[in-house]
Amino acid sequence: xxxxxxxxxxxxxxxxxxxxxxxxLLGVIVGVMFLIVVVSIVEGMDRYVRxxxxxxxxxxxxxxxxxxxxxxxxASPEQRRAWARAPSLTFDDLExxxxxxxxxxxxxxxxxxxxxxxxxxxxxxxxxxxxAASAETFEIQNLEVERGRPxxxxxxxxxxxxxxxxxxxxxxxxxxxxxxxxxxxxxxFPFQVIGVLAEKGSFLGFSLDNTAVAPTHSPVQRMAxxxxxxGVIQFRAETPEMVVPLQQQIIEIMRVRRQLxxxxxxxxxxxxxxxxxxxxxxxxxILYISLPxxxxxxLVVGGIVIMNIMLxxxxxxxxxxxxxxxxxxxxxxxxxxxxxxxxxxxxxxAVIGVGVGVALTVLVGAxxxxxxxxxxxxxxxxxxLGVIVGVxxxxxxxxxxxxxxxVDALRYE
Numbered sequence: 001x002x003x004x005x006x007x008x009x010x011x012x013x014x015x016x017x018x019x020x021x022x023x024x025l026l027g028v029i030v031g032v033m034f035l036i037v038v039v040s041i042v043e044g045m046d047r048y049v050r051x052x053x054x055x056x057x058x059x060x061x062x063x064x065x066x067x068x069x070x071x072x073x074x075a076s077p078e079q080r081r082a083w084a085r086a087p088s089l090t091f092d093d094l095e096x097x098x099x100x101x102x103x104x105x106x107x108x109x110x111x112x113x114x115x116x117x118x119x120x121x122x123x124x125x126x127x128x129x130x131x132a133a134s135a136e137t138f139e140i141q142n143l144e145v146e147r148g149r150p151x152x153x154x155x156x157x158x159x160x161x162x163x164x165x166x167x168x169x170x171x172x173x174x175x176x177x178x179x180x181x182x183x184x185x186x187x188x189f190p191f192q193v194i195g196v197l198a199e200k201g202s203f204l205g206f207s208l209d210n211t212a213v214a215p216t217h218s219p220v221q222r223m224a225x226x227x228x229x230x231g232v233i234q235f236r237a238e239t240p241e242m243v244v245p246l247q248q249q250i251i252e253i254m255r256v257r258r259q260l261x262x263x264x265x266x267x268x269x270x271x272x273x274x275x276x277x278x279x280x281x282x283x284x285x286i287l288y289i290s291l292p293x294x295x296x297x298x299l300v301v302g303g304i305v306i307m308n309i310m311l312x313x314x315x316x317x318x319x320x321x322x323x324x325x326x327x328x329x330x331x332x333x334x335x336x337x338x339x340x341x342x343x344x345x346x347x348x349x350a351v352i353g354v355g356v357g358v359a360l361t362v363l364v365g366a367x368x369x370x371x372x373x374x375x376x377x378x379x380x381x382x383x384x385l386g387v388i389v390g391v392x393x394x395x396x397x398x399x400x401x402x403x404x405x406x407v408d409a410l411r412y413e
Contacts (some may be wrong), residue, residue: 011344024309025349027302028389032350032382035295036357039378041364042287044371061240062140063105063247065089065097065233065254066269086267088229091216093257097233100253103246104238108134109216111224111231117165117212119173120183128169129211130186132221140236143213148180148195151215159217164195166211186212189219243272299385302349303393310342310397335398342394343387350386354379 067086094109101107110133118124135153137143143150143164151162163184170179170193179193191214200208214220221227237246250270258267358374365372 024305025302025345025352027298027300027305028346028349028386029302029353029356031295031298031302032353032386033357033360034298035291035382035385036354036374036378037360037364038287038291040357040361040372040374042284042291043375043378044365044373046284047373048371060142060273061237061243062273063235063237063243063250064269064271065093065235065250066231066271068269087258088226089231089233089268090228091230092228093254094230094233096257097235097250097253101235101246101249103242103249105242105246106136106140106236107234108136108140109230109233110134110137111216111221111229113220113224115187115223117169117173118185121174121177123173123175125169125172125210127210128166130220130223131211131213132216132218132224133213134216137213137234140234144198145195146198148193150195156215157217159219159221160215161189161191161218162194162215163191164197164213165193166197166207166209167199168207168209169212170196184212186214186220187223191218247272295385299389302346303389306342306346306390307393307396309345310338310394311400313341313397334401338398338401339391339394342397343390346390346393347383347387349390350383353386354382357382 067088089109091109094107098107110131112129112131114127115130116124116126117128117130131137133156135151135156138145138150145164146167148164150164151160155162163186165173165179165184173179173184174182179196182193184191184193197209197211197213202208216230217227224231235246235250237243247270251266254268254270255266260267358379361372361374
């Protein structure tokens with residue numbers, strides 16, 4: 001009954017003094033709202049990057065050999081100079097690795113450029129991601145051909161003028177017409193459409209379906225760079241457990257091929273999904289570390305305001321406290337009543353903050369490419385933090401109320 005009485009008194013106070021109660025809870029509302037919105041966006045991004053991004057853009061169980069790391073900052077001036085002097089990857093490197101890698105793995109190469117594609121009906125698509133890839137790339141990167149077929153290894157080796165289009169590229173170029181067997185021009189070179197990829201969606205607002213994949217040694221290879229150079233050499237291991245040993249063997253083979261001494265740094269990069277995601281791990285770790293400080297600032301400000309409001313409330317009810325003590329109320333009863341009122345006020349602010357935070361999270365997910373996931377544990381944490389802040393903030397006002405002398409309190413005007 002003591003708890004219900006305290007909750008009732010806090011609710012009546014909020015109802016009778018709406019504006020004062022709102023401003024007293026504003027700090028808690030903002031703090032909890034900020035917690036829900038930021039954590040939901042970070043968690044949504046984390047799930048998306050580790051799941052969709054890794055599977056659709058990088059490929060699972062893969063090792064990518066690159067001229068330089070894509071997202072790594074040089075650790076030293078020597079590393080920077082080594083990367084600057086690094087030779088490009090070639091088809092000879094691919095064959096050299098294929099012959100010497102002992103693990104069961106699929107190997108391929110890919111070079112990517114961008115450009116415009118025009119259909120035989122005059123429709124055009126700009127900013128298309130155009131790749132010159134090995135036939136094995138479809139399996140390495142989980143590229144599912146929904147209509148038609150992928151090109152074969154023989155077509156890739158002889159540079160056949162065929163192409164597999166992304167779903168959105170095919171839709172724009174041909175609309176309701178079946179694209180299979182039709183002709184397109186990529187930077188003026190004619191290609192025959194033999195397949196259409198299954199829809200992959202988007203990543204942070206960028207379409208993953210505005211693509212075209214042509215064979216290596218086709219004219220697209222010359223668009224991406226010198227005919228003998230490749231952008232990336234990819235290996236896909238059979239199982240996740242093989243990825244790290246495969247990566248280490250590729251590094252050893254490439255060091256032998258590049259004739260690097262033991263003291264020399266690698267002038268190439270061999271990356272796995274975990275390595276590529278390392279940069280995101282650093283960002284998410286910084287966000288999770290800094291978040292408590294940002295939320296704590298708002299909650300501390302809100303707690304100070306609540307403490308002041310409760311001090312004013314205790315002062316206004318001095319005679320009431322005196323009457324209760326004269327009728328036999330103990331110090332613990334008065335202390336508990338004020339703490340319950342303070343915790344209830346702050347808890348209500350936390351509930352409001354959770355509601356606003358969830359609404360903003362849903363809005364962000366609807367109007368922006370940022371994925372957001374509202375996890376139940378963060379809602380529970382937000383409400384719990386609000387109640388704790390209220391109880392802590394009410395300790396000092398409650399102790400002052402509990403120490404009031406009944407006689408002096410009854411004479412208070």
